[in-house]
Amino acid sequence: MIDEKLSCLNALRVGHSRGRLAPNKPCLLLAIICEIQSGHITTPTVAINDRLISRYFDLYEATTGQRQSANPQLPLWHLKSDQGPSGPLWKPLFATNIAPLAPQLGQPKTITALRELFTEALLDPELFKVFQNSQKAYDASALLITNYLYDDQYSQPDIHRYLTSALDSSEYEKHPEKLIGNVRDERQQQARSAAFRALVLEAYDYRCAASRLRYITPDYRYLVEAAHLIPFSESQDDRPTNGLALTPNLHWAMDNHLISPGPDHKWHVSPSIDRLVTDNSWLLELDGQSLILPRSVRWQPEREALAWRMDHLQR
Structure with missing residues (x-):
């Protein structure tokens, strides 16, 4: 049974692009799920760092076949209009001198401009706990894809392939000591290769x-x-x-x-x-x-x- 705390994902305020649901918010949430599962997000306070943004670009490209039009500042800004199971789904943590002006601020035009306003945001703590569970993370991913990304113009095989590899590799990223020994099958090989790449590039x-x-x-x-x-x-x-x-x-x-x-x-x-x-x-x-x-x-x-x-x- 799907956790009822995930029901908030059925009611995202998603815009439209060329007559279809825009993939921005679902892709950002999928990126957050992947980063939580891989152990890079360990508290409800989410850093708007290069890893998360890169993951968002990867998912947007897997979904649409395009990368340069991903515009991560859009979901990072507009996700604050959605509700989670215990309060705001996403709450930007504005700098002290900016917080009083936040209601009057317009949408940042670039990711650089957005990061000048905030570099962290609070994910609904109850939703964060759900995303920490591996099975519920799969359930949440399936729900987001089914609700928002099932469209003839979106590439479901590429989305599923990316998420399968990302979620499978998360266990290895958290436990790199497991990255040695014979590989059982192609799925394990892909997961291990993804973990190897992520860990090495970040280490350097x-x-x-x-x-x-x-x-x-x-x-x-x-x-x-x-x-x-x-x-x-x-x-x-x-x-x-x-x-x-x-x-x-x-x-x-x-x-x-x-x-x-x-x-x-x-x-x-x-x-x-x-x-x-x-x-x-x-x-x-x-x-x-x-x-x-x-x-x-x-x-x-x-x-x-x-x-x-x-x-x-x-x-």
Whole structure:
């Protein structure tokens, strides 16, 4: 039986776009559910951070096939007009100097403008408790999709695929020690891969561990990728300590054993690379450079994984 506290999700004040229900609020709530399940939102006070906004963009794209028109400031602002089981469903926590003016404020035009007004909001505490339960999180997701996203122009298979992967991977994000061992099936493999990517990129703050480059596009795509140190085919190890965040070109170079991070936390370049060829400078300049490490010791790469990379550097 569906928890009656979820009945408030049947009455969202959802606008219309091109003759259909707008997906903004449902996608934001689905993003919040995913973040609660993955352990990144642990109290009813929700931070309007890059993770949540990126998750919203992902869900909006899965729903509509479009990403650049997601406009996260719309649901983050207008969700305050809806009611939860014990009070306002969503209550922006405005800065002290702004709070008295809040009733007169108009809708922010950009996410940057919105975050200048508030960077946290209070989700109805009773609804938060419901979203913490994994089965009820699935029920809430199904209810939101059924009520607002079942439309011929929306992609239900993509929505379900994304949510299945996100909710399955949440257990691994909360318990990364489980990200090692043989994979049973494709669904588990997808969940583990999603958790590996999320944990590695966040550990490195979306910054390349070699080039130091960090870039997030306006529609929240990341420049870096999550790269295994010991390949998964050999290690069956998706723990973030077996990974680095790298730009695609340097991910390719490491996978082809042209560069390697060493146990000395330095980058090493294969002696097989011709030092006299100018076009090779983008690799050669890494030689001896420090490996960028996560701030948390918990996520720093294992010495054995770094040693494996050094042992396989082309000689």
